[in-house]
Amino acid sequence: MVQSLSQTLTLQEFLAQPETKPASEYIHGKIIQKPMPKGRHSRLQGKLCAAINQVSEDAKIAYAFPELRCSFGLRSIVPDIAVFLWEHIPLTSDGNVPDNFKIPPDWTIEILSPEQHPNKVLGNILYCLENGSRLGWFIDPNDSSILFLLPQQQPVLCHGEQVLPILPELELTLTVNEVFDWLKMA
Numbered sequence: 001m002v003q004s005l006s007q008t009l010t011l012q013e014f015l016a017q018p019e020t021k022p023a024s025e026y027i028h029g030k031i032i033q034k035p036m037p038k039g040r041h042s043r044l045q046g047k048l049c050a051a052i053n054q055v056s057e058d059a060k061i062a063y064a065f066p067e068l069r070c071s072f073g074l075r076s077i078v079p080d081i082a083v084f085l086w087e088h089i090p091l092t093s094d095g096n097v098p099d100n101f102k103i104p105p106d107w108t109i110e111i112l113s114p115e116q117h118p119n120k121v122l123g124n125i126l127y128c129l130e131n132g133s134r135l136g137w138f139i140d141p142n143d144s145s146i147l148f149l150l151p152q153q154q155p156v157l158c159h160g161e162q163v164l165p166i167l168p169e170l171e172l173t174l175t176v177n178e179v180f181d182w183l184k185m186a
Contacts, residue, residue, distance in 0.1 A: 014076060023067060025124070026076040034078060035115040040141045040183055044111050045080050047182040052083060055172045060086045062106070062170060070101045073131050077124045083107035085169060104128045107135040107167050112142070125149055135167055144180045 014026040024033045037045065045066055052064035068082040082105035092098050108128040110121045118138075125136035129151045136149040148165050149155045158164060158176045166172050 011071065011074060011076060015071060023078040025078055035113045038113060041111045041113050043183055044139060044141065044179065048081055048109060051172065052170065056170050062086055062167065063089060068101060070104060072102055072104050075127055079105060079108045080111045081109035104131045104133045106133060108133050109137040109139065111139045135165060144176065146176050146179065
């Protein structure tokens, strides 16, 4: 169940609090705890990160981070997968990955869990797109569909053998069926 605490905090006050498990997000001045990922969610998240990183990490094109806190504008969210082009990863002065990302991902991916409210999840994707993200995916395992969103364009609902849009910098081709076939482990 998504938990919403009634207190109103500033973003800075929220970020000063200890992290929770599962992660909490800061939206419209409220703390909303994400549901604990379950089997399908975890499998899709792991396989997507691996597929993206396989074609992009060694060449330093992009990197897919699972459950990365991104705090920008008036929100602090934790997309299921946040993909950053390599040149947008805000490295520390010694070249390491920082703990805090204060920019939206280039590509945000959300996988709907049974306990989540779809409009809250879509709202986070739309917020990312309004603040600089180039692509959003909303994955619904219950009907094997993926809604993709681009800035200032109509969303497109994909099923079956439809090829999904990917950041053009990545040499990766996936269909909806290929993504959901990852759930079959027998």
